[in-house]
Amino acid sequence: MAAEIQQQDAAEGIVIAGAGLAGLAVALGLHRKGVRSVVLESSPERRTSGFAFFTWTNAFRALDALGVGDKMRGRHLQLQGLRVMSSSTGEIAREMDLRVKGKLGPHEVRCVQRNVLLQALEEELPPGTVRYSSKIVSIDDKDGGGDGAKILHLADGSTLRAKVLIGCDGINSVVAKWLGLAKPSESGRTATRGHARYPEGHGFEPKILQFVGEGFRAGLVPWSDTDVYWFFTWSPAPSQDANGKDDGVVDRSAAAMKQFVLTQMRGAKVSPEVLEAVERSEMSDVLAAPLRFRSPLSLLFASISKGNVCVAGDALHPTTPDLAQGACTALEDGVILARCLGDAIVGAGSGEQKERAMAALRRYAGIRRWRSAQVIAVSYAVGFVQESDHSVVSFVRDKLLSGVLAKTLLMMPDYDCGKL
Template sequence: MQPQDATEDIVIAGAGLAGLGVALGLHRKGVRSVVLESSPALRTSGFAFMTWTNAFRALDALGVGDKMRSQHVQVQGVRVMSSVTGEVVREIDIRVQGKRGPHEARCVQRNVLLQALEEELPRGTIRYSSKIVSIDQDTGSDAKILHLADGSTLRAKVVIGCDGINSVVANWLGLAKPCDSGRRATRGHVKYPDGHGFQPKFMQFTGKGFRAGLVPCGDTDVYWFLTWSPSRPNADGKDEVEQSAAAMKQFVLVKLTSINAPPEVLDAVERSQMNDVLVAPLRYRPPLSLLFASISKGNVCVAGDALHPTTPDLAQGACAALEDAVVLARCLGDAIVGDGSVEAALHKYAGIRRWRSAQLITASYMVGFVQQSDHAVVRFVRDKLLAGVLAKGLLMMPDYDCGTL
């Protein structure tokens, strides 16, 4: 527990990808920070995520890119499966040349990356079981008074909110509340001790009111997901399938069986370990609101899901968080090392990330709408005409370089 009058120069709320990324970027610049994490240990929910070219450029800037490459297989392509027959309707090689170099994608296990980031930070950087519940202005200075859940307070000269979709910092800045997309997601992970046999390709199933995907992380680990729109919730607001892991598995199997998914995909779901959070609502921040929002205000700003919560349809949420980390660490680090203005540095960061964030949220939402729609006309156009366009669209947003530190 921190004493009542404790003061820190830079406090980062949240030890997720954005928070640890910002802390590591600042550390590389020779700037110390403190990360406050509400959980008692690193949060590993979600199992894994697609890490695209833009994310690896950010990881390289942070100095952990090669460590992730050594532990995760490179995904070679995307296979788009028919919602009618389950057969491959389009296959895209994602190792093609982009505007800034060849594309790269790997399904990275969340806990592996978080641990890699943590290992690069000085001991004591992360303070666990430290949840910010409110923020006040310090009388007579630009500092902020952070009130923690344990009753203690902390005085911070700079506050960076990386505290997720329900961000206390984003709320203090006055950002628009995230909207519910009306869709839900569940995720699973399966380990094959003797090897899984899947090709290093991202299998994508779309239509009939849901969207699913399966991708190997390495030689023994496979990650899958399903997104759908719930129909009739119970009195507690949950579908029956949300009550247990067994019911959720059966729900996923029924969906995949309806489109004749390959037996090996069904077997992976049967064998899988479910996420601690069986079902998560897919929410997003209204993109237009970000164009005029106060992403930074004085010595406070936000990054990661606290800035741009988005639907997962372009697999860019985590990638964008890593971009944020590098850009923010560069802007803030340069200002502090060069004895410049922190407020101007955060304003510069906000200007760089504003349009990028709005673009990612909008594109992801639209792609998800088309891919998951069960409307007959949309389904026909998608499967017959847009399958290749949508698959190639996965390569447009990753063709971005956030720069170096």
């Protein structure tokens, strides 16, 4: 019989807030361990935002542990290389093979459609695991019945008792706020992205093409023979006028945002194929958003877990996208947390489950604390150097640091979260 924390009244054993990558990964990992969970998702249906993301070696190790890695390989091209260009000169700053061996084995990277992966994860879960239109608005531990359960107040006025609460509810996490984690900080940068379709085939090599400098970082990457994903991050972030209103960049229409991106690129040495991809794309998703991150120093001493509550994914380590590790580390979180929690409570008696679950969350927090802080710090530093238009920083980056930055890009994915 599937193991689960014993339930009383209307309480759920394990409640996961958020049906994003981290939340579904935790739920599926627990399911593979024979442990039931419930996922509360605030939106009325499966999330479709985000277009695509880089899925590096560490993410595929996590997906393989969850049993869905080959599904993603079958639908997305393996990227063979990376070409970094200077936006100032148009010259190649660095080229590298993305299939080289790391310390833990060969590297692998693909551009994976977010909605395709979310669907694959959810399809492996028992029906009814994900409850949509279930937004948590507040948490308290009063009247928990003496078992330490947290009382979850939902937006529809209902309440739910959770004996274990896992916050995977994103950068504005209610659970992270309850734990007292530091509020995410503004990076001073903004990002937008898009999807371009070429029905007759785009003809691009299976490589990442990236431009750095001139105050922005732009890239283009194919995920199939007919589809291309592009991104554009820039500095500074939207400023405010004397009345406290934004300068309007983030709030522009899709057409205006497209023109903004094209204007910035045309003022630099960006290749025509990138411009064409932007021109033919339909930006129907979030047009632009300021990039935020949680202070890595704060995570070294923060309460990632407290009693029977913890966080994972962006609720734990919101980061800038410069290493393309946000989604990858969220998947790592999912496998490690499911393993720690599953190993602790499977086979445990009802009297032991509470203490063993809390010990498991502490163990998970200890494993993820340094990794999370490291990814945030390095990503922020890499982004600062790559986007800078300062003449000295640009010279050092293009002539001296390109190799270091490239090695850093491969260093972070060289991580194994282990099996379930």
